[in-house]
Amino acid sequence: MPPRPLDPRTVTLFRKRLGSWFRRAGRDLPWRRTRDPYRILISELMLQQTQVSRVVEFYGRFLRTFPTLERIAAAPARKVMESWEGLGYYARARNLHTLSRTVRDTHNGELPSDIASLRELPGVGAYTAGAVASFAFERRAALVDTNVARVIARVFAPRLNPKRSRDLSRIWTLAESLLPRTGKATWAHNQALMELGALVCTARIKRCGVCPVSTLCKSVE
Numbered sequence: 001m002p003p004r005p006l007d008p009r010t011v012t013l014f015r016k017r018l019g020s021w022f023r024r025a026g027r028d029l030p031w032r033r034t035r036d037p038y039r040i041l042i043s044e045l046m047l048q049q050t051q052v053s054r055v056v057e058f059y060g061r062f063l064r065t066f067p068t069l070e071r072i073a074a075a076p077a078r079k080v081m082e083s084w085e086g087l088g089y090y091a092r093a094r095n096l097h098t099l100s101r102t103v104r105d106t107h108n109g110e111l112p113s114d115i116a117s118l119r120e121l122p123g124v125g126a127y128t129a130g131a132v133a134s135f136a137f138e139r140r141a142a143l144v145d146t147n148v149a150r151v152i153a154r155v156f157a158p159r160l161n162p163k164r165s166r167d168l169s170r171i172w173t174l175a176e177s178l179l180p181r182t183g184k185a186t187w188a189h190n191q192a193l194m195e196l197g198a199l200v201c202t203a204r205i206k207r208c209g210v211c212p213v214s215t216l217c218k219s220v221e
């Protein structure tokens with residue numbers, strides 16, 4: 001059975017508690033200080049499969065070598081791969097190089113801001129498109145990675161299993177129904193959801209005792 005539509009009062013309370021917790025407890029990460037689409041894209045690609053602390057180490061160095069997407073497009077793929085060394089999952093670097101040339105050749109060198117155009121770029125899936133639209137362009141876009149999927153399922157629909165694709169698409173629907181009205185508020189909301197999944201409601205441990213949404217959560221322990 002699909003999860004029932006969420007009660008609007010619960011949604012409002014959820015957003016409010018999550019937001020005030022994030023303002024208090026959210027980490028100051030380099031990619032949260034920028035809206036530059038290129039820098040956001042790099043952070044999102046690096047964060048796939050890689051821990052935040054490791055990405056923080058590499059992020060600044062990579063951006064010093066390649067300060068713009070244009071510079072990546074102009075470089076041989078080998079150079080980009082070399083700068084990615086140590087981060088692993090080199091398909092990301094290869095895709096980034098292909099993407100940079102696609103953006104140069106078909107978007108005048110500017111990353112697009114709409115989900116549909118972002119999704120057409122090499123290596124950009126639903127999550128990354130949502131992340132770039134929300135975090136760089138402050139669009140009102142949902143995004144669901146493993147952290148967000150886990151939090152939403154635990155709070156609102158514990159029977160859903162994010163590993164099943166049918167359930168995952170329901171989680172996306174729930175994520176959309178949780179979005180605030182404006183793109184600017186959506187930026188903070190999405191960051192906060194990801195942060196809750198990274199710091200409080202993790203895959204290994206549920207810190208329900210300190211969780212800002214515990215009174216609304218269907219999986220609280």
Ligand code: SF4
Nearest residue numbers: 201207208211214217
């Ligand atoms: S109350 Fe517990 S299970 Fe629910 S979101 Fe918070 S940490 Fe996760």
